[in-house]
Amino acid sequence: MRRIYPSRMSIVDQSPPLAAITVIDLGRVLSAPFATSVLASLGARVIKVERPEIGDDSRAFGPHLNGKSLYFTSVNCDKESIALDLKIAQDRKIFEALLDDADVLVENFSPHVMEQLGYGWDQLHARWPRLIYGAISGFGKTGPLSPQPSYDIIAQALSGMMSLTGHPNGPPVRVGASIGDLVAGLYMALGVTSAIHKRTRTGEGCLIDVAMLDCQIAFLEAAVTTFTATKVVPAARGTRHPSIAPFQAFLCADRWIVIAAGNDSLFALLCQVISRPDLATNPHFLTNAKRIEMLDELDRELTLVLVTRRAHEWIDRLTEVGIPCSTIQSIAEMVAMPQVVAREMIVPVNDPALGTTHVPGDPIKMSSVTPRTSRGPAPDLDQNRPEILDELQKRKSKMKA
């Protein structure tokens, strides 16, 4: 058994935390499928229930390789798939048999779809009192905008997240990954594990209502508190941190680097490394508060020196004295980092259609869980129907016996 954390203590039970948990995933595209992907990483069994013929919409998202969507693969590894039409009696029976044995149901339909299907919270809870039901939507199950559809960019735009991202007075910038969905998915996974813990105590499941907009608001750092207290509207600052300086990108002779001199002693060190010790004792730049105030001036002074040498020269010199810094890497550079390889953060997936492809590894490394060195492929639509039906059949026979 491989263990990446050397420890004198041996933890005997190396099963994943959610080993005995079964999740039914009605999710499409990203927020709910990401939530269940995280639950699968924690050891849950995830069964995707997809609509016949088309399945999860993201199966159509490019690029495709040998007919299989790389986008779909990236969030659906290690899941099973069965295609069911929840408007047809026979398929509803199968769906309900799945719920008989499930711990968790997750979906990201518009808020009223489940009620219309006869699977609203009241119906679910009456029949399956232990079931934990997680619903992700753009605006949640309450409030005037509840019925409105939403997507990632809407959550980023409405929340103010986009207003903080980009250059002052520049054109708007969307965060390059769909954090509107991803953050909501992660909060849902957290809600589900918390609800599982509470269920151990009470025996009862619950509804978890997560809105993409709410989750973006929870991710605005100090912006809400600062604005409500001071009435100063925070604005986009390019690469600059709102409360720490210098903590931003600088252009070197060949490319940009970032430097995070998070406190006065790191700033003094930085001034030494760039042979401008005078800046550290300049009354304009003496404290973090002053550096924030005089940042345009400080930026100019630092850039004048930094632009004279290549990025890697500066990175070497700054790293040597312990100043956090780095180049701004492409995905290709990141994937090749020995650190990323050592952490097993790019793990192989052996997929019948794609051959060996790769997805991000698990960022939660636990001493009590044997880390996985690969992930199972994302399922083809309806791929696991025979085994799933067989299993339901066997359970039925067993209960009759």
Add this chain to the structure above:
Amino acid sequence: MRRIYPSRMSIVDQSPPLAAITVIDLGRVLSAPFATSVLASLGARVIKVERPEIGDDSRAFGPHLNGKSLYFTSVNCDKESIALDLKIAQDRKIFEALLDDADVLVENFSPHVMEQLGYGWDQLHARWPRLIYGAISGFGKTGPLSPQPSYDIIAQALSGMMSLTGHPNGPPVRVGASIGDLVAGLYMALGVTSAIHKRTRTGEGCLIDVAMLDCQIAFLEAAVTTFTATKVVPAARGTRHPSIAPFQAFLCADRWIVIAAGNDSLFALLCQVISRPDLATNPHFLTNAKRIEMLDELDRELTLVLVTRRAHEWIDRLTEVGIPCSTIQSIAEMVAMPQVVAREMIVPVNDPALGTTHVPGDPIKMSSVTPRTSRGPAPDLDQNRPEILDELQKRKSKMKA
């Protein structure tokens, strides 16, 4: 008892999921304090152990109001504080007495600090086998970069997240909130609740090792899978989604809006609303894949029409037919939204120094938990020493008796 989810079923036990859990928080600034803030939202008791005199570094982050940092307030509500010097015998005794009664310890020091203090995982686990120990760092406890310091912008830059954010060939852009820290904090909270669930089964705690870099990699959406399979390096796309079009910002007569026409029928609807039905049948734009390929041309065609009217006119027309769209809101506009108010996403904090201030609400809304309408203030440094010491004293006397 207020309940925001109308339900015929009544859940009797309305205690928060982590009601009986005590967390010791050695965190500074953001990642670990955010993790424990989320755990506090889920009902855990959180005791901040801070270094004497200075405390959590973010107490010094501006802006300040009546001497209290708004930044610090935004991530430390509902916690208690005691100042301890972990290098002094007497204070170590208090710290260890706290651990006697704790379920979880979270910190974000550099990876070797806890070992140096004599509180490495092996020591902790030997003495407190049920303790769950969560450590957040820039690079984690393994790999060649493990000892190096890091900050949010380093994680954003190294992971490739910044390479996906901003305008093509434009200057770099940092995501406006510190998602390097926040995502790591949220993954840690998830690791902790999962480990609590596993402990119910096994009786044993574990080490949870979370790296900011790893968490950013897990948040790159399809970029890792797409790059490793196709070797095409993904680049920043302004406001455009990498796999869906049109799904981006457009300039209207007065300001920018975002439109997310996530599928062919929404695109056809959009073309109708802007009186350009010809675009929907134009073979260049017939499918999502074609629209992605011809996006510069499509962008031009759509902008020519959209720029002729004001943002709110378009929002009204688009919303009426169900096309997800919105203005790009400032924090001030977001805070005033009736939806945000209805969801209680801006909650009051009654703080002795700040008066009534506000922080984001809980994005995990559970039918089984009575929602809170306010939060307790962030503690002053060492504020809760008397009660905490008194409590430890009482426990000691009780054990002797």
